[in-house]
Amino acid sequence: MKLNYASILTAxxxxxxxxxxxxxxxxxxxxxxxxxxxxxRFTVSDKTKTHSxxxxxxxxxxxxxxxRIEAEYNYMNGEKVxxxxxxxxxxxxxxxxxxxxxxxxxxxxxxxxxxVDDSMSxxxxxxxxxxxYQGMLGxxxxxxxxxxxxDVEGRIMYxxxxxxxxxxxxxAKGTQYDARIKLRYVF
Numbered sequence: 001m002k003l004n005y006a007s008i009l010t011a012x013x014x015x016x017x018x019x020x021x022x023x024x025x026x027x028x029x030x031x032x033x034x035x036x037x038x039x040x041r042f043t044v045s046d047k048t049k050t051h052s053x054x055x056x057x058x059x060x061x062x063x064x065x066x067x068r069i070e071a072e073y074n075y076m077n078g079e080k081v082x083x084x085x086x087x088x089x090x091x092x093x094x095x096x097x098x099x100x101x102x103x104x105x106x107x108x109x110x111x112x113x114x115x116v117d118d119s120m121s122x123x124x125x126x127x128x129x130x131x132x133y134q135g136m137l138g139x140x141x142x143x144x145x146x147x148x149x150x151d152v153e154g155r156i157m158y159x160x161x162x163x164x165x166x167x168x169x170x171x172a173k174g175t176q177y178d179a180r181i182k183l184r185y186v187f
Contacts, residue, residue: 028063030070030149030184038178040078042162044122045170051079055178063186066093072107076157076176082115083162083174085132099144103153105136114163123167132159138180151182 033056040053054077061070068091076083087109094102114127138153155178162174 026064028186030059030061030063030186032059032182032184033057034059034072034074034180034182036155036178036180038176040076040081041175042078042081042120042172043174044165044172045168049080049120053078053176053178055176055180059182059184061089067091068093068103068105072109074157078176080117080120081162081174082113083111083159083176084113085109085111085157087132087134089134089136091136093140096139099142101140101142103136103138103140103151105138107134107136108132109134111159111162116163122163122165122172125163125165125172127163130159130161130163132157134158147186149184149186151180151184153180153182154178155180 036055038053038055039050041048041050055074056077057072057074059070059072061068070089072087072089074083074085074087087107089105089107091103091105094104096102109132111127111130111132116122116125134155134157136153136155138151141150141152143149157176159174161171163172165172
């Protein structure tokens with residue numbers, strides 16, 4: 001009787017260990033960083049200001065065969081407006097060749113903080129909890145012998161109600177478009 005329990009326990013242990021060993025083949029968790037350059041458009045009362053901007057970010061996600069899902073923190077540094085946001089992104093990977101895989105993606109999230117330069121003279125504003133959306137198009141370069149992947153992408157971020165301007169009883173919207181490079185370390 002003890003032999004049956006030992007056999008069942010051994011078989012269950014081997015099955016669980018085998019499942020965990022194969023999990024890395026299907027689900028690849030990763031962390032990484034992004035940097036980009038582009039432009040930023042800020043619109044209040046049908047008046048638009050466009051300036052150059054940089055973006056920086058940190059990511060954590062999981063890469064599965066045809067899909068990639070990640071959480072992202074962004075700091076977008078424009079000449080007149082700085083934006084900090086958190087997003088949840090999903091990417092669909094297209095068929096590629098050897099080490100290059102094209103993809104298309106979308107993200108949705110929230111603005112955490114907006115800092116507007118005093119030269120914009122908009123007065124007091126409220127930025128908490130505004131929705132933000134983004135679309136991405138790019139390609140992943142897989143370095144075969146290293147656990148590193150490099151993404152090169154174009155993206156556009158849109159915030160339809162970036163800030164509420166108290167004195168003007170207006171809502172400002174923001175758009176940022178940039179070219180980014182993303183380095184991902186796959187576990």
